[in-house]
């Protein structure tokens with residue numbers, strides 16, 4: 001562990017202070033020393049301490065008061081109490097008020113260093129978690145851009161829905177922002193301080209999906225070396241986002257239904273019913289009513305999931321959002337300080353296009369334009385609309401394979417892309433035409449990054 005921490009020792013007994021400082025120094029820690037509570041408080045005001053080792057029986061300001069000050073002032077400062085045998089009750093009181101631990105003075109030579117190490121380790125962990133959370137905030141601001149009436153209406157509904165505890169179904173074509181909306185709902189809900197967990201039902205085979213969702217007990221199957229908590233358990237009190245719910249197989253559907261009915265589930269191989277309080281948001285680009293008609297999706301499950309349904313309209317039906325989205329992507333994608341803007345002609349071109357890949361497609365167009373444009377005004381000829389690429393590569397009923405397609409993998413990529421385009425990126429239709437399952441198609445799109453090239 002890094003020894004670069006600021007430690008303060010406070011005890012009215014100068015010899016103890018000296019010995020503690022020495023012990024710490026032997027371990028590579030640097031410590032400052034004060035002999036009274038009021039000096040400890042003023043030292044803490046002046047320097048960023050990580051840890052305070054605090055005696056209770058001080059002359060003017062007592063240890064309990066210093067502890068109270070520290071926890072009000074900056075609760076990330078860990079405090080270890082040094083207590084005399086007669087003060088045990090008080091020491092326990094201090095634990096309740098946020099002290100990390102206490103050490104009885106007569107045992108300090110053995111106990112001090114391990115306790116200090118534990119306290120600093122914990123502090124480090126907390127700091128790391130906070131940092132990670134901040135990073136996550138940065139990458140997922142859940143900012144939904146748009147000023148069209150349909151988006152405004154959707155956001156008002158979503159905000160209201162967020163405050164309820166009902167399950168929510170989000171519908172919309174690919175790239176319309178379903179995942180973004182799910183995050184938005186979580187962040188606007190009373191569950192926002194608990195986990196937001198996502199799982200893509202299309203990406204995993206049945207067995208794996210079940211064990212991801214519900215976990216398993218040690219020994220439930222050959223590879224189950226330890227007990228594993230499922231996502232429904234991890235997201236307790238939070239939100240679980242089930243993406244591509246339309247791909248959930250008929251084997252898993254009843255298991256999810258049971259959980260939705262009473263919040264109870266069993267880990268695979270488990271014999272007790274566990275309970276978890278989870279709000280489910282799910283998303284699909286299929287029409288689940290139609291799937292229910294065709295008996296691919298259980299009607300009873302659908303009615304549990306779609307207590308509230310939010311439909312995101314495709315971008316071509318709300319073109320007034322395009323300029324704002326362009327502005328948003330220009331601001332977020334550009335890594336330099338110099339701002340780039342679009343020429344009127346370039347914006348004109350973007351307004352005319354229909355975006356089968358919706359906002360994601362627009363996002364990629366802007367990203368590419370930023371990279372390829374030579375100056376700060378992006379011109380129309382620097383906007384690469386996929387339609388153009390599409391016309392060039394795929395606008396052919398003939399089956400002539402382009403020259404740059406050589407390997408079997410190239411061929412597969414090219415053909416999947418071609419069929420995807422022909423079906424306006426509709427995955428169910430594409431999979432059907434290719435004679436593969438949507439799951440397989442989904443995995444290929446991901447493996448070949450096909451949607452990122454749209």
Ligand SMILES: Nc1ncnc2c1ncn2[C@@H]1O[C@H](COP(=O)(O)OP(=O)(O)OP(=O)(O)O)[C@@H](O)[C@H]1O
Pocket residue numbers: 143144145146172173174175176177178179180181283285325328359360363
């Ligand atoms: N209204 C919006 N404002 C800002 N960014 C958006 C908006 N809608 C979508 N995006 C961006 O577009 C991209 C695609 O969004 P998202 O992944 O949420 O779509 P999706 O509907 O889940 O797509 P798919 O069905 O393919 O999974 C993301 O980068 C997202 O941040």
Ligand SMILES: [Mg+2]
Pocket residue numbers: 178179243283
């Ligand atoms: Mg999605």
